[in-house]
Amino acid sequence: xxxxxxxxxxxxxxxxxxxxxxxxxxxxxxxxxxxxxxxxxxxxxxxxxxxxxxxxxxxxxxxxxxxxxxxxxxxxxxxxxxxxxxxxxxxxxxxxxxxxxxxxxxxxxxxxxxxxxxxxxxxxxxxxxxxxxxxxxxxxxxxxxxxxxxxxxxxxxxxxxxxxxxxxxxxxxxxxxxxxxxxxxxxxxxxxxxxxxxxxxxxxxxxxxxxxxxxxxxxxxxxxxxxxxxxxxx
Numbered sequence: 001x002x003x004x005x006x007x008x009x010x011x012x013x014x015x016x017x018x019x020x021x022x023x024x025x026x027x028x029x030x031x032x033x034x035x036x037x038x039x040x041x042x043x044x045x046x047x048x049x050x051x052x053x054x055x056x057x058x059x060x061x062x063x064x065x066x067x068x069x070x071x072x073x074x075x076x077x078x079x080x081x082x083x084x085x086x087x088x089x090x091x092x093x094x095x096x097x098x099x100x101x102x103x104x105x106x107x108x109x110x111x112x113x114x115x116x117x118x119x120x121x122x123x124x125x126x127x128x129x130x131x132x133x134x135x136x137x138x139x140x141x142x143x144x145x146x147x148x149x150x151x152x153x154x155x156x157x158x159x160x161x162x163x164x165x166x167x168x169x170x171x172x173x174x175x176x177x178x179x180x181x182x183x184x185x186x187x188x189x190x191x192x193x194x195x196x197x198x199x200x201x202x203x204x205x206x207x208x209x210x211x212x213x214x215x216x217x218x219x220x221x222x223x224x225x226x227x228x229x230x231x232x233x234x
Contacts, residue, residue: 013039013040013041014039014040014041014171015040015041015042015043016033016040016041016042016043016062016063016171016172016175017043017045017060017061017062017063018030018042018043018044018045018061018062018063018064018065018175019044019045019046019047019052019055019056019060019061019063019064019065020044020045020046020047020064020065021047021048021049021052021064021065021066021067021159022046022048022049022117022136022137022140022141023067023083023134023135023136023137023139023140023159024065024136024159026044026065029175029178029179030042030044032178033175033178036174036178036184037174040171042175045060045061047060047061047064048116048117049066049067049116050116052064052066052067052070052162053066053070053072056075056162056163056164057072057074057164059164059167062163062167062169062171062172063161063162063163063172063175063176064161064162064163065080065159065160065161066159066160066161066162067134067157067158067159067160068157068158068159068160070160070162074164074165074166075162075163075164075165076162076163076164076165077160077161077162078160078161078162078176078179078180079158079159079160080158080159080160080161080179081158081159082156082157082158082159083134083135083136083156083157083158083159084134084135084150084156085132085133085134085135085150085151085154085155085156085157086132086133086134086135086138086148086149086150086151087101087106087109087130087131087132087148087149087151088120088121088124088130088131088132088133088138088146088147088148089109089124089130089146089147089148089149090124090125090127090145090146090147091144091145091146091147093130093147095130095147095149096147096149098149099149099150100149100150100151100152101149101150101151101152102151102152102153103151103153103154106130106151109129109130110128110129110130111129111130111131111132112124112128112129112130112131115131117141118141120133121141121143121146124146125143125145125146132151132154133148134157135148135150161176161179163176
């Protein structure tokens with residue numbers, strides 16, 4: 001979270017910093033956060049996969065959508081979803097004529113390892129070999145000089161949400177709850193309670209006074225009202 005403002009200075013908006021590796025889109029959860037906690041800020045920080053651990057331990061971000069595996073007993077880690085792995089090759093490569101390939105189809109290819117991002121894509125475009133990437137990353141970095149195809153029997157990659165165990169802040173718990181699908185009604189945040197309109201107790205109306213029922217005249221007899229100034233018969 002962003003540092004608290006000084007007591008004698010302007011009050012800053014408490015802000016949660018959420019990191020994400022390439023291929024992860026945070027817009028859905030950012031929108032829900034803004035709707036549910038309009039008084040709390042949320043900053044989205046792009047983090048390279050190679051820097052995901054350092055971003056957490058160095059407190060550059062409060063939470064991070066990471067690409068597994070990520071081994072650190074000092075982190076809380078929630079696995080979220082898996083990603084199809086694809087092969088990226090030059091656009092004139094033989095894989096371009098197929099809808100999908102297998103590892104056996106690529107057995108004779110030079111697979112580039114230890115490269116990521118634009119550097120890996122530039123090497124592939126230059127004919128140095130092919131590279132395996134998560135499908136979401138390949139789509140986000142789509143280029144006209146490259147093609148990518150699913151590798152049906154390659155082990156999928158996995159995305160998780162990680163944060164420091166020593167940082168059990170309520171804002172972190174709330175964001176984790178949103179990612180897990182917790183509804184607004186089940187939110188544990190005091191901020192959520194404060195933002196909700198206060199319900200007024202129901203107004204109890206006093207009972208109406210009971211009125212005596214009119215007695216009905218006997219059947220066939222109607223007594224009219226006496227006219228003023230008219231006496232009895234002489």
